[in-house]
Amino acid sequence: MNWTLEVVVVPVSDVDRAKDFYAERLGFAVDHDTVISDDVRIVQLTPPGSGCSIVIGKGAVPMMPPGSLKGLQLVVPDLGKARAELLERGVEVSEIQVLGENPRPVPDPLDNVGFVFFADPDGNAWAVQQISSRA
Known part of the structure; x- marks a missing residue:
């Protein structure tokens, strides 16, 4: 039996601002933006190529305080290209950081250990890791 993670709820204070970000x-x-009532709205968004989406909204589920979600991680095959794209889109993103040592020899020294970091407008923290090939 497969157990797949399909949705992560991201707590935000302003749904429209977060949706735009x-x-x-x-x-x-944007998979859907559903208004159920004046007090309930659900917006589901999916990163390109991902099998897991995020949900932002109001009133549907008990939420954590806006900005309290830390440690979400995206994976890309080319960290330099991903960082450049984020900068072009106006995202404040860290410099590339190497964290740890590669567990095996790889052609690109950033594979597995290269990261950049950014936050959404509420402070929910994201990491982007380079993995261009898997063992």
Whole structure:
């Protein structure tokens, strides 16, 4: 039996501002934006190529305080290219950092250990890791 992670709820204070950040700045696809009532709205967005989406919204599930989610991680095959794309889209992103040592020889020294970091407008923290091939 497969157990797949499909959705992560990201707590935000302003749904429209967060939707703009994730869709326009990060390039996530807007899967749906559903208004159920004045008090309930659900927006689901998916990173390009991902099998897991995020949900932002209000009123549907008990939420953590906006900005309290830390440690979400995206994986890309080319960290330099991904960082350049984030900068072009106006995202404040860290310099490339190497964390640790590669567990095996790889052609690119950033594979597995190269990271950049950014936060959404509420302070939810994201990492981007380079993995161009898997063992």
